[in-house]
Amino acid sequence: MQSYLTSGFLLLSLVLQIGNRCDAAAFAPGDDLVETLQGVEMVHSDLSTQKNMMGSLSVIIVRALGLNGDGLMKTNAVARMWYSSIYHETNEIKSDNPTWNAVYNLGVVETHLPLKVEVWDKDVGKDDLLISCTQYLTQGTHTFTCSGNGQVEVKYSLICEPGLTGSQCEVGK
Structure with a gap:
């Protein structure tokens, strides 16, 4: 019993x-x-x-260099970023070397997903894609660049949620 x-x-x-x-x-x-x-x-x-695999993410779209959107005129540059269903777009800057320093605090996210960044030349008719890249993120503060028709510089900071460690904030050991 x-x-x-x-x-x-x-x-x-x-x-x-x-x-x-x-x-x-x-x-x-x-x-x-x-x-x-x-x-x-x-x-x-x-x-x-x-x-598991959760962390706070902040992304800074810093700048682009050497864009060549329309050839003869300066580029109407805009950067776009996606993380899962989160989407942000910078303001438009008329320059082949725009500096945005656009800060996006995405909050707590699933850390195993990729960050997608694109740079576009905005036109009256059809926008032109100049740069596109996808980057998987790791814990810490990092900078990366993507190339295409020019380069874009992106910084990010990924901080693991309490009790999680490792490059992608896995369960603590």
Whole structure:
């Protein structure tokens, strides 16, 4: 009889730890405790994975150099960036060497996704894509450049959420 009480206490404490991710009403006397505990462990593992690879991200689109949008006239330069569903666009600067220093604080993001940056020459009819690149990010503060029809310089800072470490903010060891 004591083993049923111990098993019941263990099961109840696991259900309470998991919270509403487990349906306590689904457990009945006679259920196989091993199968139940394996199911609870799978839910717990899913919760841990959801908290993994998270960090605060700030991006600065610094400048572009040597753009050649229209050939004869200065480029109507604009930079665009995407991180997952987050999108930002700089202001337009009429220059082949624009400096934006546009700062975007994206907040807490999933760190395994790529950052996409493009530079465009805005025209009355159709905009011209000059530079496009995708960069996977790592923890810390870094600068990278992308080339195409000119170059663009981008800085970013990725800070792992508490308890996460490693280049992409994995679960702490």
